[in-house]
Amino acid sequence: MKFLNELKCIPVALALSGACNMANGQGVEAVAEVFASANIEGTLIVANADGEHLHVFNEDRSREEYSPASTFKIPNTLIALKADVVTSKASPFTWDGEAKGRDAWNKNHTLESAFEVSCVWCYQEIARDVGSDRYVVDLAGLDYGNQEIGEKVDMFWLNGDLTISAAEQIEFLSALLNYEVPYSRDQVELVKEIMLVDQTDDYALYAKAGWTGPGLHTGWYVGYVETGDDVRLFAMNMEMDKAELAGLRKGLTLRSLAALGIL
Numbered sequence: 001m002k003f004l005n006e007l008k009c010i011p012v013a014l015a016l017s018g019a020c021n022m023a024n025g026q027g028v029e030a031v032a033e034v035f036a037s038a039n040i041e042g043t044l045i046v047a048n049a050d051g052e053h054l055h056v057f058n059e060d061r062s063r064e065e066y067s068p069a070s071t072f073k074i075p076n077t078l079i080a081l082k083a084d085v086v087t088s089k090a091s092p093f094t095w096d097g098e099a100k101g102r103d104a105w106n107k108n109h110t111l112e113s114a115f116e117v118s119c120v121w122c123y124q125e126i127a128r129d130v131g132s133d134r135y136v137v138d139l140a141g142l143d144y145g146n147q148e149i150g151e152k153v154d155m156f157w158l159n160g161d162l163t164i165s166a167a168e169q170i171e172f173l174s175a176l177l178n179y180e181v182p183y184s185r186d187q188v189e190l191v192k193e194i195m196l197v198d199q200t201d202d203y204a205l206y207a208k209a210g211w212t213g214p215g216l217h218t219g220w221y222v223g224y225v226e227t228g229d230d231v232r233l234f235a236m237n238m239e240m241d242k243a244e245l246a247g248l249r250k251g252l253t254l255r256s257l258a259a260l261g262i263l
Contacts, residue, residue, distance in 0.1 A: 030259035042238030065163035066218040069210030072157035124154035169235035217241040221249040
């Protein structure tokens, strides 16, 4: 893993001081101020698509593995497409009429809308159709996190069985962006399309948020941003013990990207 190996070569003192092969020498300090202003413990990695100019805030935490929560919907969608469990953005999910925890989940969905609102029951339905055997093979093929699925095929990305670090998220995103994953180009393009969050005259943001819930208390925001011909990958996680902090996942990431001069 190229990014992870590079991280292992960066002394903690240098990473925290801002001397981390950064275009902006004050970058780490600026990102630290963003997180400190919200009183949030977290980490952020920013990288070029080709692996150069790695920006790291809180390098120790960036190597620690946490449950990916809904950020797993990115590889899970690829896996479901390859398994023919879903075939397009319009693939349907029929709500059974029972309350699912969030109003946005309490209705019929397509793959695209299920991804957008992080519909847990939709992706649990996918997981049961994909099955444990295929997940074991595909997670190994992706070299995704610790590759563990435990005994509950519809819970492993939520309950702490599967874990991944911010550094490993960057590895996966780089492979995805460069079509270096064992899936077809069309499958990768579909996933990129449903990852699109914001598009302005200045940038296009492709991302997925995640939260493990109050038990495992980890929030995520991972993806990439295109500004003209430039692409930056990012992976952020943070301590998150209540839903009221949800907006900080995207907010802190965008503020940090702005502090780095990317947005």
